[in-house]
Amino acid sequence: MLIPSRRPHAVGAALLAALLLTAGCDSGARGTGAKEHGTAGTVVAPGKPGEPAKRLSPEQAAKAVPDNRPNSADLAYAEMMIVHHRQALRMTRLAGEHAHSDAVERIARRIAASQQPEIEAMQGWLESNGASGSTGGHMHMDMPGMATEAQLERLEDARGEAFDDLFLKLMITHHQGAVTMATDVLSRGRNVRIAEMATDLIAQQTREMSRMRAL
Incomplete structure (x- = not known):
């Protein structure tokens, strides 16, 4: 019998941590310079293996993180x-x-x-x-x-x-x-x-x- 994997949930948690971390780094490191390059208010989401990271707007980032509220x-x-x-x-x-x-x-x-x-x-x-x-x-x-x-x-x-x-x-x-x-x-x-x-x-x-x- 195949045992279902926890990977989708683990990936979701990892993505949330990465989004929060990179959002903090972006806002602290770039400051006003980020606005000049059009990256203010964005977060970096790690890509899948072999794929580059992506910059997401706060709205896109919120949608990318799975909803963990119990249903x-x-x-x-x-x-x-x-x-x-x-x-x-x-x-x-x-x-x-x-x-x-x-x-x-x-x-x-x-x-x-x-x-x-x-x-x-x-x-x-x-x-x-x-x-x-x-x-x-x-x-x-x-x-x-x-x-x-x-x-x-x-x-x-x-x-x-x-x-x-x-x-x-x-x-x-x-x-x-x-x-x-x-x-x-x-x-x-x-x-x-x-x-x-x-x-x-x-x-x-x-x-x-x-x-x-x-x-």
Whole structure:
């Protein structure tokens, strides 16, 4: 599976830094002489590899820098992924008592160790962006990979190898759903921090799915 690159977001951040830096250098170094040469109020944007830099007006420079303000896709992703992760934690807590295989217990601990901090990071991001982080119950089954309440009850009742088998099946499906959601926000969102979290999630959960399939 191909893991989406962070490069477009990184390029945007680099471009913003370059524009701000060169704008400051231009205004400080050129002074009144820049007006005489028709370059006052312009900024220098670095070109692509092998291409020269370009001088842009402030209006052109503003359009060249990607808008990093969260959109509805970014906000929905964080809100829904918190709920998604909480269900995964509910499943991993059962492994300590019900699992037969040490390998299943280890993968459950690994999942819990990664997803609890991710929940806290997304909650913090939502708060910093003025969102509550609360989701309605109707969103539950709209998220791919979520186990039904009946499936979770079966998992709670299972023991030993039967638990291991059902846990792995449900968690692989759960991870597949999370990767689908992360891939979607990479194409529809615009916030750099959410893109970073989604990219990290895809890498982490793809590795965990490979381990679980091997079991």
